[in-house]
Amino acid sequence: MSAPLVRRPTEAAAIARAERSTRPLPPLPELFAGLCTARRMRDRHGECLLAHAIARRGEQ
Numbered sequence: 001m002s003a004p005l006v007r008r009p010t011e012a013a014a015i016a017r018a019e020r021s022t023r024p025l026p027p028l029p030e031l032f033a034g035l036c037t038a039r040r041m042r043d044r045h046g047e048c049l050l051a052h053a054i055a056r057r058g059e060q
Contacts (some may be wrong), residue, residue, distance in 0.1 A: 025057045 038046035
């Protein structure tokens with residue numbers, strides 16, 4: 001038997017609010033510095049996050 005799904009209205013409201021809000025991205029030099037650091041540390045997850053942030057910043 002599996003447990004029934006528990007609905008969390010506050011969690012759903014928080015996610016909906018976060019989807020509607022825009023968060024400013026740091027300046028490009030800071031993002032590129034973070035990308036260089038992530039590459040030196042061999043942090044693939046950090047590289048991916050920073051590369052996507054740079055791409056989003058470029059679209060603005």
